[in-house]
Amino acid sequence: MTKDTDELLFADSEADEPQQASAAGWKVLIVDDEEQIHAVTKMVLSDFHFRDKPLVFLSAHSGAQGRELLREHPDVAVVFLDVVMETENAGLDLAREIREVLENHFVRIILRTGQPGQAPERRVIVDYDINDYKEKSELTAQKLFSAMVTALRSYQDIMTIESSRRSLEKVIADAGIVLDILKSP
Amino acid sequence: MKAELQQPAELLADLELWETSIDEKTPAQSVEDLFAGAPELPGVVVMDGDRVAGVLSRRAFHGLLSRPFSRELYLKKPIATSVQALGSDVPFVMAADTPVASAVESALARPPEHVYEPVIVQKEGVFFLLQTDVLLRAQSSILAQANNEKDTLLDELRETVERLKQAQDRLVQTEKMAALGQLVAGVAHEINTPIGVALTAASHLSERTEAFTKLFSSGAIKRSDLTHYAELAKDSAELLQFNIRRAAQLIQSFKQVAVDQASEQRRSFDLGSYLSQLSASLAPEVRKSGNTLQISCDENIEVDSFPGALAQVLSNLIQNAIVHAYDGDHRGEIIVTATQCAKDVEIRVEDQGKGIPSEHLARVFDPFFTTKRGSGGSGLGLHIVYNIVTETLCGRISCSSEVGRGTRFTVTAPLSPLE
Numbered sequence: 392m393t394k395d396t397d398e399l400l401f402a403d404s405e406a407d408e409p410q411q412a413s414a415a416g417w418k419v420l421i422v423d424d425e426e427q428i429h430a431v432t433k434m435v436l437s438d439f440h441f442r443d444k445p446l447v448f449l450s451a452h453s454g455a456q457g458r459e460l461l462r463e464h465p466d467v468a469v470v471f472l473d474v475v476m477e478t479e480n481a482g483l484d485l486a487r488e489i490r491e492v493l494e495n496h497f498v499r500i501i502l503r504t505g506q507p508g509q510a511p512e513r514r515v516i517v518d519y520d521i522n523d524y525k526e527k528s529e530l531t532a533q534k535l536f537s538a539m540v541t542a543l544r545s546y547q548d549i550m551t552i553e554s555s556r557r558s559l560e561k562v563i564a565d566a567g568i569v570l571d572i573l574k575s576p
Numbered sequence: 577m578k579a580e581l582q583q584p585a586e587l588l589a590d591l592e593l594w595e596t597s598i599d600e601k602t603p604a605q606s607v608e609d610l611f612a613g614a615p616e617l618p619g620v621v622v623m624d625g626d627r628v629a630g631v632l633s634r635r636a637f638h639g640l641l642s643r644p645f646s647r648e649l650y651l652k653k654p655i656a657t658s659v660q661a662l663g664s665d666v667p668f669v670m671a672a673d674t675p676v677a678s679a680v681e682s683a684l685a686r687p688p689e690h691v692y693e694p695v696i697v698q699k700e701g702v703f704f705l706l707q708t709d710v711l712l713r714a715q716s717s718i719l720a721q722a723n724n725e726k727d728t729l730l731d732e733l734r735e736t737v738e739r740l741k742q743a744q745d746r747l748v749q750t751e752k753m754a755a756l757g758q759l760v761a762g763v764a765h766e767i768n769t770p771i772g773v774a775l776t777a778a779s780h781l782s783e784r785t786e787a788f789t790k791l792f793s794s795g796a797i798k799r800s801d802l803t804h805y806a807e808l809a810k811d812s813a814e815l816l817q818f819n820i821r822r823a824a825q826l827i828q829s830f831k832q833v834a835v836d837q838a839s840e841q842r843r844s845f846d847l848g849s850y851l852s853q854l855s856a857s858l859a860p861e862v863r864k865s866g867n868t869l870q871i872s873c874d875e876n877i878e879v880d881s882f883p884g885a886l887a888q889v890l891s892n893l894i895q896n897a898i899v900h901a902y903d904g905d906h907r908g909e910i911i912v913t914a915t916q917c918a919k920d921v922e923i924r925v926e927d928q929g930k931g932i933p934s935e936h937l938a939r940v941f942d943p944f945f946t947t948k949r950g951s952g953g954s955g956l957g958l959h960i961v962y963n964i965v966t967e968t969l970c971g972r973i974s975c976s977s978e979v980g981r982g983t984r985f986t987v988t989a990p991l992s993p994l995e
Binding site (some may be wrong): 425430434435437446459468477478479499506528530531532533535 | 773812
């Protein structure tokens with residue numbers, strides 16, 4: 392392009408993009424009692440795309456709200472989870488509940504703590520089925536981005552395995568029927 | 577330490593006894609010879625067969641003989657005559673197992689002229705002579721021993737009290753430091769969030785700026801890129817400002833409270849703004865407990881006092897409400913109200929929690945009184961409050977409570993305590 396002092400503009404098709412996003416994006420749930428955390432996460436990841444799909448954010452301000460949203464949206468891919476909310480361990484409790492009560496083993500849980508002393512990394516990562524541990528005070532945009540990509544990639548892999556498992560199950564079940572048919576004279 | 581002290585004799589049997597007895601018909605001359613031959617012998621027991629007829633001490637006998645014509649009068653006669661003349665024919669006999677103390681008492685109760693005469697001790701059917709001064713010495717060594725023991729006990733008691741006091745002081749100090757530690761932890765958590773948000777926003781802004789600069793120098797820039805970037809810069813800057821300001825506020829209030837708490841400096845301050853700083857540093861603790869804290873203060877209360885002490889008092893009272901008033905499933909408000917009454921300031925800390933039973937109410941300020949010993953209560957929180965209010969702030973504190981309705985602590989202290 393020519394080096395004009397003036398700008399070049401391609402004003403087309405931009406209005407369509409956000410609609411696409413909400414239609415088929417990766418659902419990301421932010422659980423944190425700090426509004427600022429919601430704001431900055433959404434801002435940093437606002438034009439994030441993975442495999443051509445954007446993110447769709449869900450916001451919960453307490454462990455309890457987070458639980459409700461996860462019940463409604465079992466297809467959430469990634470949860471950013473704060474530790475200290477309505478109780479000292481609200482986040483860890485929710486992490487356990489997601490796996491044990493909601494039996495959701497697919498969603499990737501990224502623990503984000505402002506108080507590492509409250510939930511020491513070593514203990515938490517061993518005792519709870521979480522997938523990543525970040526301290527709020529070290530989370531640069533780059534780290535947030537990398538954490539997001541890693542989480543989505545493994546989520547996708549898990550979902551691929553899950554769907555092959557399902558089709559395999561179906562194949563086996565179908566094979567049984569075929570066998571039965573073949574056996575019956 | 578008492579082992580080296582010899583145990584003093586407690587019974588008459590343990591004392592020095594003389595086993596010299598003579599028949600009452602013995603001539604007095606033979607008794608004089610006996611005394612002359614045994615200069616140690618203090619006296620003799622005078623017997624009438626198996627019966628004690630009296631006692632004759634060397635001193636009394638010589639006293640009798642030194643009277644005019646006495647030698648001629650008595651020496652040739654049986655000793656019984658001398659004994660009668662001396663009035664010592666009423667024998668004073670005590671059992672060998674009589675305690676020294678009661679023996680002294682009865683020995684001293686004798687008629688004055690006989691008080692110093694020996695007493696007779698009966699031991700297994702035999703009669704012995706016991707000098708009164710020996711008896712008195714035994715008594716005095718018992719008393720001395722008892723006195724020593726009392727002194728030793730008193731010393732031990734004093735030492736124990738001193739040690740307990742030191743232990744208490746140390747505990748109080750530890751409790752103070754623990755309160756400071758909690759404050760630090762609370763604020764550290766509180767500050768991590770704004771710092772973290774600011775870091776994320778700043779790094780995001782810098783990445784995007786770099787990308788934008790590249791795009792700009794490549795010349796392939798669109799209008800939408802520019803608006804997008806401008807929007808992002810604006811959002812980032814807002815987030816940065818908000819969060820950095822918040823971090824700064826937290827540091828400010830924490831610094832003040834921590835410094836005041838650690839030192840015991842006196843200074844002039846506006847109570848209202850001090851209380852709101854304090855509330856910022858206590859907020860995390862309160863919020864974590866699921867309760868809410870509401871502080872209200874009359875405007876322009878200028879205080880010249882010890883802010884650290886005041887902070888400690890309020891944070892202990894609030895902590896107390898969290899732990900005691902709202903334990904279990906209770907949650908509620910903690911209301912702090914400060915008003916000025918003439919030259920005093922009155923600060924009330926109220927809750928609507930479970931209240932304090934009347935039998936505990938009188939003891940809440942006692943050191944080590946706690947209903948939560950098992951779960952880590954030291955019983956010092958309110959004691960510290962009491963000490964600080966009465967000693968440092970020169971004020972007073974009272975507590976009223978109704979079970980099931982709530983508790984109110986009222987601190988009244990001068991605006992400017994005297995030095």
